[in-house]
Amino acid sequence: MDQQALLLARVAKGDKQALAALYNALERPVYRFILSRLNDPFESADVLHDVFIDVWRSAGAFEGRSKVQTWIFGIAYRKVIDLHRKRGRLQVTDDIPEQTDDGPDAEACLIAGQEAAHVRYCLDTLKDNQRIAITLAFYEDMTYGEIAEVQGVPEGTVKTRVFHAKKLLLRCLSSRVSRTVPA
Amino acid sequence: MTRDEVQALLPFLANGTLEGAEREEAEQMLDADPDLRAELHALQTVRATLRAEDPGHSPGEIGLARLMREVGKDGTARRPFWQSVHTWQSVAAALLVALLLQALFTGTDPGEDGYELAGADPEAGPAITVAIRPDTTEAAFRDLLLRAGAEIVGGPSALGLYELRPLNDVTIEEARRILETSDIVEDVTGSGD
Structure with a gap:
């Protein structure tokens, strides 16, 4: 023990x-x-x-x-x-909004990923369940099994949430840098 | 493992918790896929940025003091049986008041037939006095009473002593033998000791 x-x-x-x-x-x-x-x-x-x-x-x-x-x-x-x-602030679904599947710019993600403000902003754009899964993975270094226990869902659900959360997060970070860097 | 499956596992590669076959498979795919490697690198950077963020001051000692205050007055907390004596005393006092009121309104003397206070009956046979360990739970004490075939007829006293009496088909020696071998009993004395 x-x-x-x-x-x-x-x-x-x-x-x-x-x-x-x-x-x-x-x-x-x-x-x-x-x-x-x-x-x-x-x-x-x-x-x-x-x-x-x-x-x-x-x-x-x-x-x-x-x-x-x-x-x-x-x-x-x-x-x-x-x-x-x-407070009626909960988004409980795992629905993923339809988006074009243009991959994020890796270099832009890397630059934005170094800025806490960008990371915080992009995390806030995620759905609750996705954000919590990413938060537990990155803040607390939990395994997906542990995150599944915290959220009370199967491990497969956590993997799906993380998959979409990561995709949206990187896409958001990429766009943050594109918007702030002058053409 | 598909590319999507590896992508779902990238955050767990980034935080170092992916192990075994999954890790090996994911790393093999990363070796052959520069885009996946770039994604992993970006996620590692995001993780490092998040972890470097100062969450500000947590409640710390102030929060702990608040917690201890609340726990101290928390009546619903899981507590050892011994600490719930006050509750028992309150219930006993309420029952006593109820008996007295009943006697007053019906004009009946509590000493007449039909009223029997077990602890106040000196002719009910010899009693056993026990001291129970302070951390004993109610469940453990109840279990012991059932095994020993005894019932509480008095107590707890100011010293925390209980007066027990064997049930009809149990001898005092039998009850006492079981009480004396119990882990939760600190001391046993009989009325003849």
Whole structure:
């Protein structure tokens, strides 16, 4: 059993120190993930708080079939989705808009990919599920299996989401550079 | 593996989590396809840019203090059985008030036949006093009582001691033997000790 699983087992028995240790280990990545979805530091702090309250209350329900980090990201994911649902901001479909299949300019992608503002802008153009899959892959270095667990979908669905997300992301980055470089 | 399948796996090559046969196949296709290599390079750059971004200040210690405050007053949290004694005491107090009110309105003396407070019956036979480990869950304690064939007739006292009595078809020795060998029992004393 890894360190985080041991901590969670102690949390399930009501050990607050173990909860604090787990919080210290995962607070930043979980907060970063939530913030990347909400773009509001105060709201994100509230959701982070709710996530760890859920960890405290339901630690006993953890079955050990996944990593603790994946389980906690799953809680955060569902909270973000619920919040978006309440506000009617959720795009839940995996529909892919029809687009011409002109491949992105690799060099333009590379240039734009170095600019955080461009990357952030292009990530925001993706659908929620696509953006979350890419975010978890690039921010948290999760495997597609882990992302499938967080999102509660089959691995094939994650691969499809990532495939389209990557395509749209690179196309967007390519166009960002084309627009900013004078002809 | 098709080119589309390899493209779907590129982000996982970029983050280094792709392993085994999938990785080998993807790398073979990359070797033969400069466009795929350029895409991978772009994705690695995007990943590096994202990871270099400062997410700002996370709640940190302030968030932890808030969490601990809430956990401290959280009545719905999973807690050891021992810590829920206050709840039991509240229920017991409410039951006592209900009995007294009933006695008042019906004019019945709680000491008459028909009222029996197990813990207040000195003639019901010898009792066993047990000290239970503080981290014991209610389920574990219930399981022990069932195995020992005993019921709670008193407690918890201020010291956290429970008074138990064997059920009709169980002798006090039998119950005590099972209680003494239990991991959750710290101490057992009988009324004759």
